[in-house]
Amino acid sequence: MKKHILIILLAIFPATSFAAGVGVHLDAAPIDINDKDSIKRGAKNFVDYCFSCHSAKFMRFNRIAKDTGMDEDELREMMIFTRDKKGEATKTGDLMTVAMTDEYAKSAFGTAVPDLTLTARARGADWLYTYLRTFYVDENRPTGMNNLAFPDVAMPNVLMNLQGVNKAVYADDGHGGNKIEGLEKIQPGSMTTEEFDAFTADLVNFMVYLAEPVQAERRSMGWKVLLFLAIFFVFAYLLKKEYWKDVH
Ligand code: HEC
Numbered sequence: 001m002k003k004h005i006l007i008i009l010l011a012i013f014p015a016t017s018f019a020a021g022v023g024v025h026l027d028a029a030p031i032d033i034n035d036k037d038s039i040k041r042g043a044k045n046f047v048d049y050c051f052s053c054h055s056a057k058f059m060r061f062n063r064i065a066k067d068t069g070m071d072e073d074e075l076r077e078m079m080i081f082t083r084d085k086k087g088e089a090t091k092t093g094d095l096m097t098v099a100m101t102d103e104y105a106k107s108a109f110g111t112a113v114p115d116l117t118l119t120a121r122a123r124g125a126d127w128l129y130t131y132l133r134t135f136y137v138d139e140n141r142p143t144g145m146n147n148l149a150f151p152d153v154a155m156p157n158v159l160m161n162l163q164g165v166n167k168a169v170y171a172d173d174g175h176g177g178n179k180i181e182g183l184e185k186i187q188p189g190s191m192t193t194e195e196f197d198a199f200t201a202d203l204v205n206f207m208v209y210l211a212e213p214v215q216a217e218r219r220s221m222g223w224k225v226l227l228f229l230a231i232f233f234v235f236a237y238l239l240k241k242e243y244w245k246d247v248h
Contacts, residue, residue: 024149025148027133029126029204030202033208033216034211038201039209040069041202042209043068045096045202047078047079047081049158049203051096051107052098054098054114055096055117057095059095059096059116059117059210059213059245060095061073061075061079061093070094083223084097086099108152109155110142111127117210118210119207119211120210120211129204131150132148132200133147133163133200135147136148136160136183137165137166142154142181152230159200163191164183164186164187165191166185166186168183169181169183169184190229
């Protein structure tokens with residue numbers, strides 16, 4: 001019986017159950033899946049900064065263009081440096097694969113680079129938003145960087161030029177050890193904190209779109225169905241009263 005309740009709870013609160021597994025405080029991602037301009041900017045950020053290593057191989061370029069209202073020129077400009085598995089320039093209808101092989105990634109980073117199409121679903125938007133903003137200096141790591149949301153991550157901090165460099169601030173954990181209390185900027189990047197947060201929010205918004213491209217449509221459809229049922233209920237009730245009026 002207990003098991004059944006647990007399964008039902010997990011089904012109802014999938015996002016919460018994931019978040020609970022992470023020991024770090026997650027910042028709420030300020031995203032809006034109906035904001036197509038934000039998704040469009042995020043797609044550009046993704047191609048510029050992530051797509052050299054990470055694929056999004058279940059998505060096609062031209063679908064993003066269609067869903068965000070990007071015209072042909074904007075799409076070509078976004079894709080201009082992208083290459084497919086054979087190293088050839090990609091076409092607008094291609095899937096978003098990358099030229100990097102798992103063997104190369106393993107020799108460079110010690111691990112394969114995961115595909116990011118569905119990551120927003122597995123990790124949640126808040127986790128992504130926190131992860132991308134919480135790299136900090138750690139001399140003991142091969143990349144010189146560690147991460148609050150993903151301890152000992154193998155990914156280099158690719159957004160460092162934009163964000164700047166952060167170091168960890170430690171506090172006594174009350175058991176004779178140290179715990180990280182927060183991060184402090186020790187070197188500025190090309191963006192202010194607000195600009196960088198907005199850049200990251202667009203990127204996360206795009207990744208949430210990637211993981212479920214029809215989400216915005218599905219939600220608005222849900223409200224329409226509920227509205228229909230509400231109106232239909234009135235008529236059904238009146239009809240029921242009419243049918244039963246001689247019986248009561
Ligand atoms: C230089 C190559 C490289 C670039 C560029 C890069 N990453 Fe990564 N990324 C990695 C590697 C390698 C891992 C695997 C880390 C591990 O398992 O420790 C990773 C892991 C991740 C993960 C964790 C996935 C998971 O669920 O375990 C996310 C999320 C991610 N990257 C997002 C991004 C985003 C967003 C960008 C663009 C801003 C980006 N990465 C750019 C190499 C890269």
